[in-house]
Amino acid sequence: MKAKIGVSWSLLHLINRNHPIDKMISLKKIRKAYRTDFTTLEVLKGIDLEIASGEFVSIMGSSGSGKSTLLNVLGLLDDFDSGAYHLNGESMKNLSAKEGAHFRNRLIGFGFQSFNLLSFKTADENVALPLYYQRVDRNERQKKAREYLERVGLLDWADHLPTQLSGGQQQRVAIARALITQPKIILADEPTGALDSKTSDEVMGLFQDVNDEGITVVLVTHENDIAERTKRTILLKDGLIEGDQMHMSTAKLSINV
Amino acid sequence: MFDYDKWQEIFASIQRHKLRTTLTALGVFWGIFMLVLLLGAGNGLRNGVEYEFQDDALNSIWIRRGVTSMEYQGLPEGRPISFDNEDYDLLIDHFDGIEHATGRFYLRGDQLLVYKDKELSFPTRGVHPGHQQVEKSIIIRGRYINQRDLDEYRKVAVIGKEVAASVFGNENPIGKELKIGGIIYTVVGEYYEEGNPNEMRIVYLPISTVQRVYAGTKTLHQLMITTGDMPLEEMKALEKEIKMAMAARHQFALADPRAIWMSNMGVQFQEYQNFFRAIRIFVWFVGIGSIIAGVIGVSNIMLIVVKDRTREIGVRKALGATPRDFIAMIFQEAIVITGLAGCGGLAAGVGVLAIISDLEVQYFRNPEINIWVGLAATLVLILAGALAGLLPARQAARIHPVVAMKAD
Structure with a gap:
């Protein structure tokens, strides 16, 4: 029998220990520094983090705390210097460019603050793009793109260019694009950073829906109200995890009872 | 297999930068056009001299x-x-x-x-x-x-x-x-x-x-x-x-x-032949110079294309594009520009030679070119253009997605 129950932070730990949930992300002693000719800036100073499959996690921290760098490392958009990173059970150490591309395409969906839609492609072409790199047939890609645009309520805007869409609509197109490959995890860097509060609310609703389907969602935000809508918040400070907290109001976990 | 999307992207990229692409293509066009004209003119001079000598014994x-x-x-x-x-x-x-x-x-x-x-x-x-x-x-x-x-x-x-x-x-x-x-x-x-x-x-x-x-x-x-x-x-x-x-x-x-x-007549003919051999060498020198200028133009434009599209490349990488995808994309664009412009230059050059082929001036006659030489020169240009595209394409492939996405 499957039931959804509210659990406390300590109970969660207990469950974690006694009922191992699939680890989607496992970071051990992850370090990352940016080097110039004169200086070395250590951004991640040994991050240990585990995120289970199906979690809805926000990463918070002040500017320069390393939250975006952490998300980039998680999304294989940036390398890490040392430590171990396992994504969906596979090691992400020393990946070739091709392997990195493969994992990004198959496992990860991205959301960006500035949406990062290609300006010369229509909404449905933007959504279909990740499938192009999976060599999916053109007609099939277009069909699926429209399906996902319908999911985010933008089917009528399929033939529009990004410049013809509002910020909220663009972010929804970006989310449809992130979902079209049916990824295991969605990573979003300040997805509501460029949106007003009403539109932010709609976008967070979409992320909630995605998470409800069992997809792990990790987002970086500096807004408390956005973080509160996730189930777990990780607080970074100076490249280290300073806090890791479940939100009681929303902490729901699917477990087998 | 015909990749509609790739072609669409190439033409979209060309269309987005019409002036830049046109100027680059013009450089390539001009290179081949001049080579064809110069070779044709060189042959015209040679044919003219041979024609003048044709009715007298060379010995x-x-x-x-x-x-x-x-x-x-x-x-x-x-x-x-x-x-x-x-x-x-x-x-x-x-x-x-x-x-x-x-x-x-x-x-x-x-x-x-x-x-x-x-x-x-x-x-x-x-x-x-x-x-x-x-x-x-x-x-x-x-x-x-x-x-x-x-x-x-x-x-x-x-x-x-x-x-x-x-x-x-x-x-x-x-x-x-x-x-x-x-x-x-x-x-x-x-x-x-x-x-x-x-x-x-x-x-x-x-x-x-x-x-x-x-x-x-x-x-x-x-x-x-x-x-x-x-x-x-x-x-x-x-x-x-x-x-x-x-x-x-x-x-x-x-x-x-x-x-x-x-x-x-034998000495004269030989002197003329030596003279036209020198002209031919000069023609090739100038022609190859023009082609090299065209190739440098293409290479330059491809570098700019990569720079301009850095952010887009970053996004595509995030979405799963492999280095090979970029190399193919930039490579193909370079080939399209050089190919179309090169073939255009070849056609225009041959067209002009056809127009002036009836011109009857002493020591200038039938300014033809061996079409295979023209095609070979165009092919060399296309290959050189493709190679010129390879360098920036490889550069594009090396850009880290997170760095690329931060580009202006």
Whole structure:
């Protein structure tokens, strides 16, 4: 029998220990520094983090705390210097460019603050793009793109260019694009950073829906109200995890009872 | 397999940067266009020269009369030198290696030819039988002037194809009587010559007849010989020996450059060939320079394309594009630009050559190019353009997605 129950932070730990949930992300002693000719800036100073499959996690921290760098490392958009990173059970150490591309395409969906839609492609072409790199047939890609645009309520805007869409609509197109490959995890860097509060609310609703389907969602935000809508918040400070907290109001976990 | 998306992206990229792409393509277009034009012009010059030489034997030496420009053994300068039959005999009797020889006697002005009710004027010359080989005349009907014609002072004529057509129309001229300069001759031959058609607008008569009938002298205006398969160096030596003999006979200084004029066709042809070889090298040098400029243009533009599209490349990488995808994309764009512009340049160059191919100027004729050379040059340009695209493409492939996405 499957039931959804509210659990406390300590109970969660207990469950974690006694009922191992699939680890989607496992970071051990992850370090990352940016080097110039004169200086070395250590951004991640040994991050240990585990995120289970199906979690809805926000990463918070002040500017320069390393939250975006952490998300980039998680999304294989940036390398890490040392430590171990396992994504969906596979090691992400020393990946070739091709392997990195493969994992990004198959496992990860991205959301960006500035949406990062290609300006010369229509909404449905933007959504279909990740499938192009999976060599999916053109007609099939277009069909699926429209399906996902319908999911985010933008089917009528399929033939529009990004410049013809509002910020909220663009972010929804970006989310449809992130979902079209049916990824295991969605990573979003300040997805509501460029949106007003009403539109932010709609976008967070979409992320909630995605998470409800069992997809792990990790987002970086500096807004408390956005973080509160996730189930777990990780607080970074100076490249280290300073806090890791479940939100009681929303902490729901699917477990087998 | 036809990848619609890739082509769509290439044309979208080209369309987004119309001016930039047009200027780049123009560089490539111009490179091939100029190469084709220069090669065509080079060939036109070569063809023109070959055409001019076509109607004369390349193994011939031509000797013309001149006026002395130096004093010689008490004789003043400014003495005109004239040839006569003894000069011809001198050539025949005293030199080895002469295959054919002829003198020429020019009748002043064109002679009036009268046949039935037709009256037309053509240049008329008296010649020896060896003239046929010197001028490379091909007999198409009847025969050429022979020794018996000379010995018996026959009134026979050999006429050029153009003369035959103008005077006799469709009639066979052989055996017909033709009044030339008021004297009746029998047409015994009709000839054809490659090269300049004016060479077929001449009437040839036995030189002995001409000397006796029109001038009453033994004068010759010009002497020509052919040397068989004599090597060029031996031809030069023979030329020198003839000049020495002529200098002794006509009493002029061997160093006098104007007493007689000698043209060695073999040497001249070789000089022209060397000259045009140099022109061809120059043409290739300039042409390849133009192509290199075009390739540098493409390479430059591809670098800018990569820089301009850095953010887009970052996004695509985040979405799963592999390095190969970028290399293929940038590579293909470079090939499309160079390919279209190169083929355009080739077509335009060939078109211009076709337009000017009818141009008839001395030493310029039929400015053609070997289409395979043109295609090969275009192909080289496309490959070079592709390679020019490879460098920025590889650079694009190396950009880290997170760095790329932060680009402006």
